[in-house]
Structures are given as structure tokens and as C-alpha cells.
Amino acid sequence: RLPRGTTDVQGLSALNMFQMHDAGVIDAIDYGKLKNAPNLLASMKYPYGVGHIYSGKVGVYNPKLIEAAPKSYKEIFDPKHGNKLGIIDIQYQYTLVCAALAAGGKVNDLEPGKKLLLECKKAGARIYPTNEAFAQGLKTEEFGTGVMWKARVVQWQNAGISVQAIVPSEGALAYVSGFVIPKNAPNKAGSYAYLDAMLEKSAQEAFAVDMGYNPTVTNAVVAPDLNKRIGFTPDEIKALVDLDYAYMTQNDVALKEWWDKELKG
DSSP: OOOOOSOSOEEEEHHHHHHHHHTTOBOOOOGGGOTTGGGBOGGGEETTEEEEEEEEEEEEEOTTTOSSOOOSHHHHTOGGGGGGBEEEGGGHHHHHHHHHHHTTOBTTBOHHHHHHHHHHHHHTOEEESSHHHHHHHHHTTSOOEEEEEHHHHHHHHHTTOOOEEEOOTTOOEEEEEEEEOBTTOSOHHHHHHHHHHHTSHHHHHHHHHHHOOEESBTTOOOOHHHHHHHOOOHHHHHTOBOOOHHHHHHHHHHHHHHIIIIIOO
């Protein structure tokens, strides 16, 4: 039996939601308790969590430094970029998968991606500790290309950073952020009240404006000009690539060890 918890909900990535479910520490979601559930996209109704927002891992580049806009992960993770390629340390899981797709691998076959990343490192790729450090490097033009959530690109553009986004031809790696209910949540009625509030049309629309993430409810309205910046075409949505959550969970420790010892070491 778990001790009484201190939070009613926890915000996690889709991968982390799966990992907490696998660890047996979160409740199954009773969608009958959410009045906004009928508006929730089917793909966002996880048995163990509720999808709040989504974006995709896109290619980013500074037109001042990268003359020809890249079209794929393969063109982003090209050792020819040398020290003009930036990599984010805390994004190791997603970066490994993006590199694997670039090298012809799969979401559950990352060895080609490891080989490619080592080639990029040898060529001079820069590794930044956080998303914010990556943004600062873009701003100061230390490097010119890499991968990041499309939503963050919008935030950086709003901050005046010279950066553009491209949806890779391999299909953008999907990113979903959601909320779960801990099994030991002290106020589960409050948990469901929060989940319902975050799915309100007005809340989802405001999040799209302020943060650049796509709504997960069908009744949210995003202005066409904003949707062009944060959204994806129907074909791009169909081509979104999801992580293999079970594979990533089973191999996470080994992947992090490789990342720290081989790539960063």
C-alpha cells in the first residue's frame, strides 16, 4: 500500500505516462467522469492518462547559417554540418530515435542512430544541456540546425530568434504531454475536476496561443495563421511517428548509459 500522496495529478510525457503505468503507481482513467471526454481525440485517450497537448519533433534551422532548408532528419543529422549541428542532452531519447530514422533504423532499432550520432560528434556537433541552452545557442548563432518540438520553435520565433521549422520526410516524431492520477492521490474528485478543466475549449485555445502546442480536443478553434505555425497538415498528422513505449522503457537505462559514456564521454 502506498502512503498518502501529495498531488492529485501529475503532468508527464506520453513515454513517462507509460512508464508510471508500467510501474503500477497510477490509476486507470474513468472517462465517464469527464464531461469533455467526448471532444477528446481518440489517440489522446490513454487507458492510464489523458493527452493534454501535442506537437512533433521537427527539423530546425537558421536560414542565415543553413542556406538550403533541410527536408528530412537525414539531412539534419548529416556530419557535413560539423559544429553547426546542435544536440540537446536532456532530449536523448527522442534524439536517438530521430537519428535512427535518419539512418534507416526504426523506433525499436536504434543502433543505426547511435552510429550516425557518433559520426556527427566526431565531425564537431555541439551538445547543449537543456532546451533553453539550445535556444541560446541558436540565438547567438553558435550552430544552425538540429531538432526540437515545433511548439518550442514558435516560442523562439516569438522571442525574435532566427529559426525556421521543417516537418521531416520520415514523419515527425510525435510528442504528447498529458496528465495522470497517482494511485495515492489525496483528492481524486479534484483530480478529475482538473483533467476536465484542462480539456475545456477555452483552456486549450489559450494554450495554443501562449505555448504553441496543438489542442487535443476537437471543439477547440485555432486561428488559421496560428495553425500554420504550430500545426500539421492532415498528411503530416497521418505520418506522425510514435515512440515504442515498451521498447524505450525496457532499454532506457542502457540507452542513457550509452549516451553519457559513448556520445558525451
